[in-house]
Amino acid sequence: MTSSYALRLLCLSLAVLFLVHLSVALAVTMCAPAMVRRAERWRAAAAARMMLALRLLPAASALFVVLAICIPSYLRLEPEGMEEEIGIGCLALAAMGAAAWGFSLARTARVMLRSMRCVRAWRSRRSEAVIAGSRLWIIDGAGDGAGPTLAMAGIFRPKLIVSREIIESLPADQLAAALRHERAHANAWDNFKRLLMLIAPGAGLFPEVDRAWARFTEWAADDRASEGDANRPVSFAAALVSVARMGPAPVPPLATALTANAADLQVRVERLLRERDESRPAPAAWIAGCLLTAGALAMLAFQPATLSVAHAILERLVD
Amino acid sequence: MRFFKRRARGALGYLEKAVMEILWSGGNACVRDVAEKLERPLAYTTVMTTLDRLYKKGLLDRRKFERAFRYSPRLSRNQWERERAGELVSGFLAGQSSDVLISCLVEAVGDLDQALLDELERKVCEKRRELERRK
Numbered sequence: 001m002t003s004s005y006a007l008r009l010l011c012l013s014l015a016v017l018f019l020v021h022l023s024v025a026l027a028v029t030m031c032a033p034a035m036v037r038r039a040e041r042w043r044a045a046a047a048a049r050m051m052l053a054l055r056l057l058p059a060a061s062a063l064f065v066v067l068a069i070c071i072p073s074y075l076r077l078e079p080e081g082m083e084e085e086i087g088i089g090c091l092a093l094a095a096m097g098a099a100a101w102g103f104s105l106a107r108t109a110r111v112m113l114r115s116m117r118c119v120r121a122w123r124s125r126r127s128e129a130v131i132a133g134s135r136l137w138i139i140d141g142a143g144d145g146a147g148p149t150l151a152m153a154g155i156f157r158p159k160l161i162v163s164r165e166i167i168e169s170l171p172a173d174q175l176a177a178a179l180r181h182e183r184a185h186a187n188a189w190d191n192f193k194r195l196l197m198l199i200a201p202g203a204g205l206f207p208e209v210d211r212a213w214a215r216f217t218e219w220a221a222d223d224r225a226s227e228g229d230a231n232r233p234v235s236f237a238a239a240l241v242s243v244a245r246m247g248p249a250p251v252p253p254l255a256t257a258l259t260a261n262a263a264d265l266q267v268r269v270e271r272l273l274r275e276r277d278e279s280r281p282a283p284a285a286w287i288a289g290c291l292l293t294a295g296a297l298a299m300l301a302f303q304p305a306t307l308s309v310a311h312a313i314l315e316r317l318v319d
Numbered sequence: 320m321r322f323f324k325r326r327a328r329g330a331l332g333y334l335e336k337a338v339m340e341i342l343w344s345g346g347n348a349c350v351r352d353v354a355e356k357l358e359r360p361l362a363y364t365t366v367m368t369t370l371d372r373l374y375k376k377g378l379l380d381r382r383k384f385e386r387a388f389r390y391s392p393r394l395s396r397n398q399w400e401r402e403r404a405g406e407l408v409s410g411f412l413a414g415q416s417s418d419v420l421i422s423c424l425v426e427a428v429g430d431l432d433q434a435l436l437d438e439l440e441r442k443v444c445e446k447r448r449e450l451e452r453r454k
Binding site for chain 2: 230231234237238241244245265266269270273
């Protein structure tokens with residue numbers, strides 16, 4: 001099939017996007033179990049950051065290769081005004097790339113709509129208040145026989161949503177600890193990170209990384225909620241048990257909830273009740289290694305010779 | 320489709336279970352190793368037959384090593400238990416008693432949740448008392 005300059009660029013970009021994403025995703029899938037085991041020895045916040053980086057690596061690498069290498073090499077080295085055939089292989093790869101990214105964008109839009117609908121429903125029956133230094137929406141009645149909600153919803157201006165039942169039944173110290181936990185999620189931009197993970201194609205391809213990220217994120221917020229006073233971890237553990245007793249609450253996908261993962265509840269409570277281990281290593285060597293590798297790859301990408309090599313590869317790919 | 324259908328491995332007998340436990344804890348072993356580790360002394364041929372039966376059920380792998388077979392588990396204990404649970408539940412769901420099974424499961428999970436929450440609450444109270452004693 002002969003095609004114009006711009007159409008060839010689009011097909012090539014989508015094909016490269018798919019190929020790079022696929023190869024990096026395979027590498028991530030293979031090394032994920034070992035990385036999760038290693039991250040368990042680190043502080044929860046560092047472990048969560050590592051899992052997020054691992055989850056976004058395939059999409060980020062694919063975008064980097066396309067934007068920094070593929071497109072510049074094509075624009076600089078491909079002569080304009082001539083028509084060329086696009087091979088069936090390249091077309092198939094481009095179609096798969098478009099399908100993968102289109103699917104994840106459609107899914108993101110669907111999830112965002114569901115979340116917005118849920119927040120709108122909460123907004124319609126809210127009353128605002130400030131408790132323990134947190135501005136929150138107090139919701140009356142969970143509806144549908146579900147348990148009461150304690151969640152942080154929203155991406156850029158997250159709202160702290162609390163059912164009146166929770167406010168009335170939790171003692172002040174437990175409520176303050178639970179609110180500190182949700183504020184920690186907001187300060188760490190966890191809902192925004194959730195959105196990035198939704199946009200990046202490959203949902204379901206990395207279940208281990210996704211689960212580990214969710215677990216470490218909760219642990220990190222638990223750590224922040226229980227800082228500063230020896231009684232705080234105990235109050236927060238008590239709050240977790242009390243809220244879990246009230247039953248599972250409906251939470252939209254782009255929100256964090258206090259007891260979202262019931263299976264992890266026991267681990268979280270026991271973790272809070274243990275003496276805090278401040279000696280857990282920060283993965284400085286890993287961070288330095290990753291930064292150095294990324295820097296070296298970026299430098300390599302911006303070498304003039306790289307564009308020529310990339311162009312030769314693209315020529316082969318288009319055939 | 321029969322080709323793709325996984326064969327149900329069925330329940331294990333007492334001796335089969337004992338042999339699997341030895342292999343799950345030791346990794347791989349020949350007939351003599353297994354016979355030596357069994358709690359009660361059994362004839363070499365009995366152990367060999369049991370291992371051969373487990374191999375035919377697809378639970379063991381075997382390879383020849385110096386004129387004797389060495390056996391190793393094909394599934395971990397966890398994978399085997401999961402598979403057994405899956406077979407059990409599928410069997411129930413395929414029959415008339417699916418509602419009974421589901422209500423039993425819901426009840427059991429509910430009881431387990433309550434028991435777990437009680438246990439966690441007890442631990443929280445204990446920790447609180449410990450902190451108060453330290454003051």
